[in-house]
Amino acid sequence: MMRIKEEAVERHVLAVMVDNEAGILARIAGMFTARGYNIESLTVADISEDHAISRITIATNGPPHVIEQIIAQLDRLVPVHSVRDLTEAGPHVQRELALVKVAGKGENRIEAMRLADAYRARIVDASTESFVFEITGAPDKIETFVALMREVGLVEVGRTGVVAISRGPDAA
Amino acid sequence: MPGNAVALRCSIAYQSPALCGSGEKLEQIVAEKSGADILVETLLDLGVDTVFGYPGGAVLPIYDGLYEHPKIKHILVRHEQAATHAAEGYARSTGKPGVVLVTSGPGATNAVTGITDALMDSIPMVVITGQVATNLIGTDAFQEADTVGITRHCTKHNYLVKKPSQLASVVREAFHIATEGRPGPVVIDIPKNVQVAATEFQRHGGKHNNRYQPQIDGDFKAVNEAAEMIMQAKAPIFYTGGGIINSGPKASETLQELAALTGAPVTSTLMGLGAFPASSDQWLGMLGMHGTFEANMAMNRADLIICLGARFDDRITGRIDAFSPDSKKIHVDIDRSSINKTIRVDLPVVGDVGRVMEQLLAVLKGRKFSAPDYEEWWARIKGWRARNCLEYPENDKEIMPQLAVRKLWEATKDRDPIITTEVGQHQMWAAQHFDFELPNKWLTSGGLGTMGYGLPAAIGAQLGNPDSLVIDIAGEASIQMNIQELGTATQYRLPVKLFILNNEYMGMVRQWQELTYESRYSNSYSDSLPDFVKLAESYGWKGICIEKPADLEAGIKEMIETDGPVLVDCRVAKLANCFPMIPSGAAHTEMLLSPEDIKGTMDDQAKALV
Ligand SMILES: Cc1ncc(C[n+]2csc(CCOP(=O)(O)OP(=O)(O)O)c2C)c(N)n1
Ligand SMILES: [Mg+2]
Numbered sequence: 001m002m003r004i005k006e007e008a009v010e011r012h013v014l015a016v017m018v019d020n021e022a023g024i025l026a027r028i029a030g031m032f033t034a035r036g037y038n039i040e041s042l043t044v045a046d047i048s049e050d051h052a053i054s055r056i057t058i059a060t061n062g063p064p065h066v067i068e069q070i071i072a073q074l075d076r077l078v079p080v081h082s083v084r085d086l087t088e089a090g091p092h093v094q095r096e097l098a099l100v101k102v103a104g105k106g107e108n109r110i111e112a113m114r115l116a117d118a119y120r121a122r123i124v125d126a127s128t129e130s131f132v133f134e135i136t137g138a139p140d141k142i143e144t145f146v147a148l149m150r151e152v153g154l155v156e157v158g159r160t161g162v163v164a165i166s167r168g169p170d171a172a
Numbered sequence: 173m174p175g176n177a178v179a180l181r182c183s184i185a186y187q188s189p190a191l192c193g194s195g196e197k198l199e200q201i202v203a204e205k206s207g208a209d210i211l212v213e214t215l216l217d218l219g220v221d222t223v224f225g226y227p228g229g230a231v232l233p234i235y236d237g238l239y240e241h242p243k244i245k246h247i248l249v250r251h252e253q254a255a256t257h258a259a260e261g262y263a264r265s266t267g268k269p270g271v272v273l274v275t276s277g278p279g280a281t282n283a284v285t286g287i288t289d290a291l292m293d294s295i296p297m298v299v300i301t302g303q304v305a306t307n308l309i310g311t312d313a314f315q316e317a318d319t320v321g322i323t324r325h326c327t328k329h330n331y332l333v334k335k336p337s338q339l340a341s342v343v344r345e346a347f348h349i350a351t352e353g354r355p356g357p358v359v360i361d362i363p364k365n366v367q368v369a370a371t372e373f374q375r376h377g378g379k380h381n382n383r384y385q386p387q388i389d390g391d392f393k394a395v396n397e398a399a400e401m402i403m404q405a406k407a408p409i410f411y412t413g414g415g416i417i418n419s420g421p422k423a424s425e426t427l428q429e430l431a432a433l434t435g436a437p438v439t440s441t442l443m444g445l446g447a448f449p450a451s452s453d454q455w456l457g458m459l460g461m462h463g464t465f466e467a468n469m470a471m472n473r474a475d476l477i478i479c480l481g482a483r484f485d486d487r488i489t490g491r492i493d494a495f496s497p498d499s500k501k502i503h504v505d506i507d508r509s510s511i512n513k514t515i516r517v518d519l520p521v522v523g524d525v526g527r528v529m530e531q532l533l534a535v536l537k538g539r540k541f542s543a544p545d546y547e548e549w550w551a552r553i554k555g556w557r558a559r560n561c562l563e564y565p566e567n568d569k570e571i572m573p574q575l576a577v578r579k580l581w582e583a584t585k586d587r588d589p590i591i592t593t594e595v596g597q598h599q600m601w602a603a604q605h606f607d608f609e610l611p612n613k614w615l616t617s618g619g620l621g622t623m624g625y626g627l628p629a630a631i632g633a634q635l636g637n638p639d640s641l642v643i644d645i646a647g648e649a650s651i652q653m654n655i656q657e658l659g660t661a662t663q664y665r666l667p668v669k670l671f672i673l674n675n676e677y678m679g680m681v682r683q684w685q686e687l688t689y690e691s692r693y694s695n696s697y698s699d700s701l702p703d704f705v706k707l708a709e710s711y712g713w714k715g716i717c718i719e720k721p722a723d724l725e726a727g728i729k730e731m732i733e734t735d736g737p738v739l740v741d742c743r744v745a746k747l748a749n750c751f752p753m754i755p756s757g758a759a760h761t762e763m764l765l766s767p768e769d770i771k772g773t774m775d776d777q778a779k780a781l782v
Contacts, residue, residue: 002780027324069512069513075509076507076509078329079383
């Protein structure tokens, strides 16, 4: 019988500047599905003074030759101005924000607060039996924090997805 | 409709310039115009003279704008798919963009196949679709379809125009995008109220923004490096493609200069046929799945592949890991995403292939390079040529399809005919046995492989080239996919010739079933065929049936010498197969040259490939 082979993948974070026009997200996201590429997370917001340009941060994964194709395929879309592979370009900061709701009483509640403190999560809402924590950090930090909260009464999580920017004085 | 009352029907601007004074003054005139009139004016301004379309509720304002139009000819097809293929045929034979106009919903969805076809084959095309009024969008209104959603990934770009004030600049940008860089289809979806509402319009004004500026010149360092690699090579080959045709006729001339200067052999993809004259000694024929033995062997054994405007498609490469293992590869392409997509190359050069070839020529000449004799290389190529891979068995009872194509070529070659095809064996036989000397004469659906392409494409080509002999080499199955277009040719008095290689099978499907599924011919027999001659006659065409080899020449002669449209039902050997063939998943060196080479069934790995 025939088997389908899998290749080893790398994670890359891309910063994509696009015209802020109708349908642009569908165009980008649809290109990923149409060509079988992966999206780990995708964030978008307009960033220019006149609201004409949006910055899309895409965390994706794939074998190196696929990453190269993803960049070329993004770049040929008409509303795309530039594509930067931040992972390839060198040191960069990645941040994500999460809101984490935990419910419980007694020992669990105290433990949740202690952990939140250790992870520098802020309390943004509290009731006698729940907290909502706000935490920012690199995705793996958030990952770990959410895993810990699972043990002390996690109710739900909302995550923004990654935004990233290169280190140093220059634009990527 | 708010703006409706003030909508000025100012077709005056072009009909009687005397009224408006001189040309310059004309530019300054700002008039209130409806969206539909702005569209028509802008098309006119962009030099559009032919539109292929089909009316419907959501485009009635535009159709009214085209009513008895003195300069824009509207060709009424019989199915929207045919409008898109006709536009492709027009575009590929003239170099100008093809323009299509269809209604919302079913009009737009019927056009999707041709739009996708144009995307795959890089054909410049602008498709205008009607849409329900903006306030109805999203309500499942009558004949509403999410046209921009449906066409987002089968167009180079698409638009939904929500305000009449955006129309002129969108249309201008659409033509720019469709024709510049790697050409492709662009859809403009225009809601009906946007067609009716009025806005200020400045003729010749409304510049679009210049956000799309593809790279034309090749990077100088890369071109130099390419020249260096060519000068070092002992066994180079030019692997050319449709990009050369798209670059324009001058690119074909530059290719010939480059070939003459280097003395290297030239092969081409299906899409590139005609860019290099088949009569040249340096021509190896088409490469790939049904390419010649010499072209595929030369690709496999070359030490340098110079890929010019082609894209290492799977029909070309065969098994990737066995594709030309020992060669260095240069890839010139205007689309960066084509480079390193399937085959890793040593030197990418992004730019217009015609321009890059000119740069390359200049560098080679500057370095006083002249053709080395490549004696050993040509000796090997001659050895491969001696296999006569396009030979086919003689047959005095049945017409061999290859012979029919060859006779057609012999009878028409002096007139440089434009040949279109459908998809199947007949398409491959046409590619193998019809020789092309010039670009823009060979129109076929390569990337998408769309049955039903040929007849409408021939209609489009005939409109763009009224004096040319245009022939669709068809299969009896494919032709039935857009057979209704016989009526279009009749209506516009187009002397299109339709030459059907009728083998009573979906021959290409049957051939694969023979090779892969032990001749279980599941649903590949063309049952209940119409009487093609009578069918032709009922549309006002002449119909000819050729049944015997002895009647072939006379039948072809009669077809050519008849002034109007002619359908030829040429009955050919039913079970003939198309060779050479590289079975999918096989290497270039594992070519099947004749039925004797076929053994057993394929394994699952090969069956999984298309
Ligand atoms: C629209 C479409 N449907 C199906 C196919 C698959 N297909 C490829 S060739 C072929 C048979 C074509 O038969 P015919 O037109 O008689 O040509 P022949 O191969 O016999 O020369 C089919 C069904 C296709 N290419 N296009
Ligand atoms: Mg057939």
